[in-house]
Structures are given as C-alpha cells and as structure tokens.
Amino acid sequence: MAKIGSFEVSAQGFGAMGLSSVYGQADDAESIRTIHRAIDLGVTFFDTATGYGAGHNEDLLGKAIAGRRDRLVIASKFTHRQGSDGRHVSAREAVEASLRRLSLDQIDLYYLHRVDADVPIEESVGQLARLEEEGKIGGIGVSEASAAQLRAAHAVAPLTALQSEYSLWTRDVEVEILPTVRELGIGFVAYSPLGRGFLAGATSSGEGDRRSIHPRFTPEAVAANAVRRRTIEDVAERLHVTPAQVSLAWALSKQVVPIPGTRHVRHLEDNWAAGAIRLDDGTIDELEAAFPRGSTVGDRYPAEQLKQVPAEPALA
Template sequence: MQRSVLGKDLVVSAVGLGCMGMTFGYGSVGREQALATVERALERGVTFFDTSDHYGSGTNETLIGEALAGRWDEVQIATKFGSMPVLESGRVPDGRPEQVRLAVEGSLRRLGVDTIDLYYLHRVDPRVPIEETVGAMAQLVLEGKVRHLGLSEASPGTIRRAHAVHPITAVQSEYSLWSRDVEHEVLPTLRDLGVGFVPYSPLGRGFLTGAIASVEQLDTDDFRRVSPRFQGENFARNRQLLHPLRTLARTVDATPAQVALAWVMRMCPGAVPIPGTTRPERIDENVEALAVQLEDEHLADLDIAFPPGAPAGTRWPEQMMEFLNG
C-alpha cells in the first residue's frame, strides 16, 4: 500500500475507507458483513478509516471501534462532530464550543480510544465564528484527546480563518468526476496553506461504478432515493455520462470505479480518497485503482465527458445545500 501525508505529518494509506454506509445512509447492512469489510481493508493495507458521530447516531463509531479494537497502533481514525442535529432553531450544524467538548467525549467512548487521529468539524455552523469552534478544537489537541484538526465542506475563507487559529491538517469535501466544485477555489487554497485533501464520495455515491441501473434496486431507506441526481429525468440523463467512462475503462483494462478513483488521485496528487463500501470484494477493486495509469489524453477525454456542472441535479437535497462550502 502506498502512503500519503495529510498536512505536515499525518501519514495514512493512499486510499482510505469511508465507513458511513455500514450503519447509515445506504440501507441495511449486516454487522458481520461490515466487520468483514473492515478486516479486508486491513488485509489490503488500508489504515485510514473515516466515520462520524452523525452516522447512525453514534452506532458507526461503535462498530468501527469494535472492528479496530487492539489495532489502533496500525491505523489512523478520523471522525467528525457538529453535523445537523435537530435543535430548537431547526436542523442546523452545531459548532458551539460547548458542543465540541461534549461531542469528543462521546466519540472517544464509542471508539474505545484515548486519542482521535483526525477530528473534523462536519459542517460549518453559520451561527458561530469559526475561530471559536476551532479554538475549542485546538484545546483538545493540547489535552491529547485529538492529534490533528480538520474541516468538512468549508469555504476558502473559512479554511484560512480556521488555519490562522490552529493548523488544519485536512479538509474533506465531495470530489469526483461529477462533483468538481472544489477545483476553482478550495483546492488552490489547500495547496497554498499546505492542507491535505480528503475527497469523499469519489465514486459519486456509487453512481460512477455503473452498477446502479435504477433507483428501484436501492433499499427503501437508502437516502439516494431522495437525492436529486438519482431522480427521474436527472437519473436518466446522468446515466448517459457513463458511456465514455465505460469506454475508457475498457481501454485501460480497469473498471469504471477504478478509473474514477484514479482520476481523483491524478487530478489531486497527495489527496486521499475515502470510497465507501460495505463489501470486501469492493475493497480489492478500490485498492487496485492505485495501479491504474491515466495518461494526459485520458484526462482530456474525461474532462470533455464530465465538465464541471455536467450532472443533472444538485449533489444534495435543497435543504442541505446551504450548508456546503460553509
């Protein structure tokens, strides 16, 4: 397994594992299957695991804590706080300093660790100056509860303000062939500051694998059923985008998923994508994307097929869009 460095000194596997789907978002997954998937990731050299206190109301952290018990010296765990609990003012992110303290204690307990390697603010709280939230997070570093700090879906200005309070090791944002929003301002900001990049949903929530022929094949509680890009005419139009991806995959003797992952890593050298899966065989496929070589002409072809703004529909439902690029 190749290694990458996030920020100054957080060394992780070049591909991580997004663990959300094991308890949240993508329908029902059996516990034994989830544990087997984590075990397969470890066998293939994956050391970077991504979770959140929001995924299944903490059950994801509990599961990952169980799966990695006794192996904490081999791995790097990233978790998040401050997503969108239901408050009196509605469903908004929670970045209050008091919430930072409350949240980290819960995550440490569920994971069964003394220190979290990378602690993210899941969504930026518009009610709280980022300096106050990151200041409280920085205190956790001083106390040894957290090693590195991160932000998720943050704007360039917010990243700079946060980094001025305490070094930000990584920013996590959606990035894939069909979600290229970060290219214009966020990625240049990260390069300027020396902040690492962790692309989530690098396979377009499974869409870029080509395996989803119809939303009807998804579980009834799979949130993609209400995702705009998976709806009606949007879904049909977006399916057309897959043709050139499949063609290129055949040319380079890879799967569409491997090409999509290889594209992310070629476009952002040093970035650490965290494709999510709940199946051990997909771990093999994702890790082997590291061996896929995309030439400049391949990148040009994909740029034509997937220009920024090409997908039909927004990447999140309307009520969640306002909390992106916060």
C-alpha cells in the same frame, strides 16, 4: 502512501458512512469483515462521524479496529447540532463521546463536519485547538468549508485537513478550494469519489437508501448523467479495468486522498486495485471533457442539506 499533515496514510482511505444503513440495510458482521479485509490490504486511514447512525458508526468501527489500532489513522467528525431536537454540543462534549464509542484515548483527526451558521468557524476551531493541546485529538479538520472559511479557521489554529466531496461529477473545489488548501499546506480528503456509487454503475436501491432523495438520483437525472458515464465505461473497457477503478484512478491523479466506502469485500478489493492504475494525460483529458465542471444534472444534495455546503462558483 500519502501525507495528510503529519500523518502518513494509505493512498486510499475507507469511508465508513455506508456501514450505518444510509444506502440501504447494512449488516454489522459483514461490515466488520470488510473493515478487517481493508486493513489486511493495507488501508490505514478510516473515516467515521458522530452523525453516521447516531453513534452506531463509531461504535462499529471501534469494535472492528480493536487490537489493530497501532497501524491506523482514525478520523471522525462532529457538528454542534446533534440529535433529533438539534441540541447544541461543544467540541469537547462531542469528542469525549466519540472517544468512548471508538474506545480510543486519542482520535487522530477530528473534523468540524459542517460549519454552523450560529457558531463562527473561528470559535469551533478554537475549541478543537484546546482539545488538540490536551492530546484528545491529534489534528484538526473541517469539512465542506469555503476558501474564506478555511483561511479564517487556519488563522486560529493550523488545519490538518479539509474533507469535501470531489469526483468526476463534482468538481466544484477545483476553482477556489483546492488552490487554497495547497497554498496553506492543508491535506485534502475526497469523500464520495465514486459519486455515491453512480460512477461505478450504481443507482438508488429504494427504501432506506438516502440516494432516493438526492436530485442526482431522480430517474431523469440518472438518465442524463448516464450518457456521460459512458465515457468512464469506455475507458474501463479499453484498459481492462472497472468503471470504479477508472474513477478512483482519476481522483488519485489529483494528489488527494479519496475515501471510498463499501459494505462488501468484493467492492473493496475492486476499489483498492485502482491504486495500480496510472491514467495518461490524454485519458484524464477525455474523462474531464465528459464531465466539465458544473455539467452534472441535479444538485448534489437536497435543498436543506445544500444550504450547509459551499455554493458552487459561477462558471467562467
């Protein structure tokens, strides 16, 4: 088990984004079976967002957890700009829509999904603080905020969690952000702990798969990054486990809560088994030597999305 603020959650959570066809076509019935199996295995922390499938993801998760709510911690996220026209919404408008879609009276953890360039983070968190006081949400989170933004937000209202990308091939947060959340007592939730599947051996499936527009999934980047992935594969072979399990075991060793996602029960079970793996210091050093910070070929997002996340600190 792990702690995120006052919430006790499973050491691994479940990231639901992929259930809304961002990595190729998804099947709702299969997705619901996977969520039910996750609950049966012991996953208690589920992560969704208003922007995943324009509300589809929250609807789907709401249906899947019906009758099982009491044991679970549910997190969702909002942005101030929503819809194809970029309509501005308040945190109140967003959370009330999320509550309806999830069929909940309270969302345990509600994040500002991205800091809006036109809305100071202090204002966004102030809106969320009022919703927390009213009991509509149980805790406040922010996603992909810089260390300075975290401090500004935390000064307005105590933050429960920060969610940012973190994996062997995305280690930017180790310089400033992880030390800041630990200083302030904020939980850290790691999304894409398998590098959007790459660290487990996956690549873009083509049409309908968002990875096809990501710089790290160009043929040239895949070829370059696959060279370093061989170290994960070598460790997996030595330990008689899978590359996904090695990658997740590394993330778990960092005292964060990773939220891998999958549409398939077999991948879910493989991911969950990583919780039983303990990597020794020498193996952790071996993996990190293969993936020094800043060495991954290709930006982690396309140019427009890259503007919405903190810049990587300069290499020392």
